[in-house]
Amino acid sequence: MNVDPPSVASSGSEVAPPAVGPTRSAGLMLAVATVGFAVNFWAWALLSPLGPLFRTEGTLGTLSESDVALLVAVPVIVGSLGRIPVGALTDRFGGRVMFPLVSAATILPVLFIGFIGLRSFDALLLGGLFLGIGGTAFAVGVPFVNAWFPPERRGLAIGVFGAGMGGTAISALTTVKLYTGAGERTPFLLTAVALAIYTAVAWLVLRDAPGRKPPQGSLLTRVIANAKLPISWQACVLYAVAFGGYVAFSVYLPSYLKTAYDLDAADAANRMAGFVVVAVLMRPIGGWLSDRFGPVPVLAGCYAVVVAGAAVAATTPLLEHVGTVAFLSLAAALGAGSGATFALVAKVTDPARVGGVTGLVGAAGASAASCRR
Template sequence: MTHTAQTTEPTAPPTAGNPWTMLAVATLGFAVCFWAWALLSPLGPLFREKGTLGTLSESDVALLVAVPVVVGSLGRILVGALTDRLGGRVMFPAVSAVTILPVLFIGLFAQTSYWAMIGGGFVLGIAGTAFAVGVPFVNAWFPPERRGLAVGVFGAGMGGTAISALTTVKLWTGLGETAPFFIVAAVLAAYAVLAWVVLRDAPGRTIPTVPLAKRLAATARLPITWQACLLYAVAFGGYVAFSVYLPAYLKTDYQLTPADAANRMAGFVVVAVVMRPVGGWLSDRFGPVPVLATGYAVVVVGAAVAATHPLLEHVGTVAFLAMAAALGSGSGATFALVARVTDPSRVGGVTGLVGAAGGLGGFVPPLLMGYIYGRTDSYAIGLGLLSVTAALTLLLTLTVVRKGVPA
């Protein structure tokens, strides 16, 4: 499953830099970009309530929120391949600087037009591609035995979505409707300067010379690519799905107040974010396959328990937090697996495809859960399907994936 043959230019000249400094600055950039990427999600219900975008249906709001996420997920394919070629030292400042444009456009011009907001959200999706920049950049700075931890720490930058959830509405209502956008634009600009000054590509980075289209096609044919896409679609996709849909589920199925449901969702997100680097570290010590297998096994049990509608204060809370830990660690372990079996010059391309699969995987479960609930008045079937999906992914991990991992 390891592929190393690829036409490359001579390696990039050595550069000065400390790996942990590079990791810290890259993680900061990931968090800042994800903060920007998630700006529209908390504001969707407020736009509908205020009516400045016209009369919006639930599907209108869902489309508004979904556009940046879908574009950011698919955009990772191209940005990951560009990072292999240009390096993170160029791509991190570029992605951050370009994201300023849609943030200011939305804040200054789009808040009175639904279709202008959709257009701004489309370009805002660029912020979500930062993930595909950071993984190959960080991976190249660390030796193989530490890449799981390093990429896991970088992945914790997905907590930028929590920053948006906790601050955007408060800033919008307290300081004015342009405030969150001006603040995020300023932070993005400051980060772009910081990244350009501090970041350096790893010494000896291999620069591919094969044309972009051929590299993408070759990357898509690698066994690790489609295997990791499936693993990440369940692990990270499950995290995204719960972070989007858990408040609605808790309000509907357990009659919680919106504030209580949001707080519990925040707890779920925090556990998943913390466990992502833990999953990478455990993968360095014990291998990614045992970590992945354990995580999917926990999801099998947790989803099955949740499907029985247990008491939330006891069994239900444990089930959901256990799934958060499992999905977070599984997300970290997936990229520890990618780092272990992929040629370094192709990590960006693989990361782009896998990251796209994870982001898109988060949209299927909420749509499915909502569809089933609308026809059965029950979430049990949807949670049962999650348990079955995790069981099939566990089987894939223990058979096909395990065979391809070098001892």
């Protein structure tokens, strides 16, 4: 694998100024960005926990398993492909502009689903299409955080930011309970309020790292140039396994547990939340281990665990003990592998192109998830 430093990467672009050190401001930017990632992922994952309910309660008509799969896959596909232009736009305009913009744009589809989309399958698909905007927040945060930290701290910093994917756990733990107990619109209203508050906070607090220099050239030119970099395709393959596997489990695990183990919707969602929590906690650990030992050895170890865990889970073992250990081992390895992948990207990519490369790699990971049904 090519791990040449950014200075010899075949990008042909001017290398951005070195990132500033991990100052108090850098810590604040990391914290606010991580919260924003979590809130946007909370919105992005709203439909997944409700999938089994939509099939059984009949408010949307008679839905097949394929209908439910399509319903939860649409936001994933849009959110994954949308990361490509959003990552390139973040390189150009900075996270200070793009974070509040993406968060504000996600409010409308959340409200549309809560007030209109729940009445018909077609309307829900339309809402899910635009709900995918929330999934693009990842391509905003990685270059934003990367610019605030020096190379020897970027693995941990990006891993901490990546823990914001725990927003899917918030959705898993709260959506079904709020939908059935407090009214079907409640989870969508709460998410919209959280997005609105974060939009205001991000606009007032976030600042791009000192010395950030926007790249030159058109959006299309930069996307094509980023796609030609060897690290883009190397990291795409790695992330398709790591984060693609995580998203696939977090989106489809409730339906799988309900079908394979006859769990009710709430129990399945709670178990999926446990899977997500383990993966979230391991993501910064994967980044930290990459700073310490290098990303390539960490990735090799993570994928060895994935192979072993998947082999056991494929036999549909008893959920207690053996099945639980297999699924949680998968969660730990996929979470750490996701953190290590972007530690590798930060290590070998020109800082001025991290957003564009992140968009491509993030798209590969989430797109792989949507194809694993």
